[in-house]
Amino acid sequence: MTGVATKPELPAVVVAGGDLPSVLLPYQQRLLSLMATEQLVVCEKSRRIGMTWGIGSDAVLTAGAQRAAGGMDVLYIGFNLDMAQEFIDVCAMWAKAFMPAASAVEEFIFKDQTEEGADKDINAFRIRFASGFDIVALTSKPRSLRGRQGFVIFDEAAFHDELDEMLKAAVALLMLGGKVLVISTHDGAENAFNRLIADVRSGKRKGVVLRVTFDDAVNDGWYEQMALSRGWPNTPEAKAEKIADIMAFYGDDADEELHCIPKMGSGAYISAAAVEACMTDAHHVARLSCPSGFELRPAEERRTFVQTFLDNEVVPHLTRLDDDRLTAMGEDFGRTSDLTILAIGQEQRDLSVVVPLMIELKNMPIEQQYQVIESVITGLARFLGAKFDATGNGLGLAERCQERFGHDRIEAVKLSQGYYLEHGPRVKKHFEDQTISLANDVDVRDDMRAVKLVRGIPTIPNERNKGRHGDAFVALMLLLAALKTEYQVATYERVPRGGRPDDDGKTVETTAGFGSREGLW
Structure with missing residues (x-):
């Protein structure tokens, strides 16, 4: 191999042949794949699963590549000498495997400045590559990244002082084509690292979050690789014993240290004060509860009953929507024990969201x-799309709406922990930033308050309150997701029968199709 690598060489280099396992485990490969396509990646991880070891390979390939192939300098920022030494040793190992022409590890002084502008020296380690780029590992955080370009790695970011300020400096590198990786275990729910994760998941900050728990690592072959490299017995019994020992070692801290669940995550997910601050009497909740045995009544009687409700309680409030804005819908399905709730809303020019109408249907x-859904959607001037709860019996209704309005507009969503983890923070963020307005309604407020943070995931407990089960939260979460649907504006220019004014005067005889005297045959 030559002294200069290119990024596409990665799969051929790091994947072993024969029956040996991949050098990089699937979760490590997922991180590297994200770094290849995203400028800002935030990785919340378990301890001691080898993520730093994996990212070292990407650091070497990045610094070793020519600029035209995506090469750039790499700056690793830990918070102590041991971390810097460990990372540079990992990179030296990868460099020896990938490109022997790379220099040996050297120590040098990284020039920084204090807040007063005085010079400050930071001990650092460096590997130079034939590409002209370096990997630099700092033993403590610099005050400024001014003048730096390239790939910046913040390791164990939750334990950095002034992480917010460091991120501001690092994000400036993105404007110059750089990359930023923020990787850490958690250190409390109020930590700047956890706030960063919430900002990215809610869409406030552009980027992507990768979550790798100890269970994820075990499922991806962590134990088997450790057994191979460290001589551990590779049997189911030995594996179970080792995992149990690790869990016991961390004890009460296992959730945070191994399962990516920041401490202090308990109680209501969204405060009552935050919800109430976003409520207004200008918006409406339309409710219809069908009497027992309603499904046995004649079809025409049922249709008339519902149509009266639509005419009196729904249509008047649809007219308050802005016809110049796109409208979306979120639906949480229920039939007997739970409510069906429709949330209809629009995103404003300032990216705030108004929800002028919610519809609750019982039994x-x-x-x-x-009938209700079709009436609402056909009555909208500019319908963007909808996301429907397709969990359980909700799938049938979602599929019928897809047939009527198109699969590109109606998405059937299988609600899961992963979906709540990805989309729940957007709901919370809108309330906390007061960038959403909805009806002043005690039941809707209680639905928002029903959501708890369980093992780091917004969750609706099984308990019901007044026959409700957080239904309005789900409908709102799906509405906000639907409003982020990408779309293509369709336009057309009508050509008059006489042609355009700038036509060259040539005539075209119509012999078939629209406008002809006779049919095509």
Whole structure:
């Protein structure tokens, strides 16, 4: 191999042949794949699963590549000497495997400045590559990254002082084509690292979050690789014993240290004060509860009953939507024990969201639920799309709406912990930033308050309150996700029968199709 590598060489280099396992485990490969496509990646991880070891390979390939192939300098920022030494040793190992022409590790003085502008020296380690780029590992954080370019890695970021300020400096590098990786275990729910994760997941900050728990690592072959490299017995019994020992070692801290669950994550996910601050009497909740045995009544009677509700409680409030803005819908399905709730809203020019109408349907047959949904959607001037709760019996209604309005507009969503983890923070962020307005309604407020943070994931407990189960939260979460649907504006220019004014005067005889005297045959 030559002294200069290119990024596409990675799979051929790091994946072993024969029956040996991949040098990089799947979760390490996922991180490297994200770094290849994203400028800002935030990785919340378990301890001691080899993520730093994995990212060292990407650091070497990045610094070893020519600029045209994506090469750039790499700056590693830990918070002590041991971390810097460990990372540079890992990089030296990868460099020896990938490009023997790289220099040996050397110590040098990294020039920084204090807040007063005085010079400050930081001990650092460096590997030079034939590409002209370096990997630099600092033994403590610099005050400024001014003048630096390239790939910046913040390791164990939750334990850095002034992480917010460091991120501001690092993000400036993105404007010059650089990359930033923020990787850490958690250190409390109020930590700047956890706030960064919430900002990225909610869409406030552009980037992507990768979550790798100890369970994820074990499922991806962590134990088997450790057994191979360290001589551990590779049997199911030995594996179970080792995992149990690790869990016991961390004890009460296992959730935070191994399962990516920051401490202090308990109680209501969204405060009552935050919800109430976003409520207004200008918006409306339309409710219809069908009497017992309603599904046995004649079809026409059922349709008339529901249509009266639509005419009196729904249509007047749809007219308050802005016809110049796109409208979306979120639906949480229920039939008997739970409510069906429709949240109809629009995103404003300032990216705030208004939800002028929510519709609650209780004990309503699916046919009449479809009647309500069809009436609402066909009455919208500019319908963007909707996301429907397709968990359980909700799938049938979602599929029927897809047939009527198109699969590109109606998405059937299987609600899961992963979905709540990805989209729940957006709901919370809107309330905390007061960038959403909805009806002043005690039941809707209680639905928002029903959500708890369980093992780091917004979760609706099984308990019901007044027959409700956080239904409005789900509908709102799906609405906000639907409003972020990408779309293509369709336009057309009508050509008059006489042609455009700038036509060259040539005539075209119409012999078939629209405008002809006779049919095509």
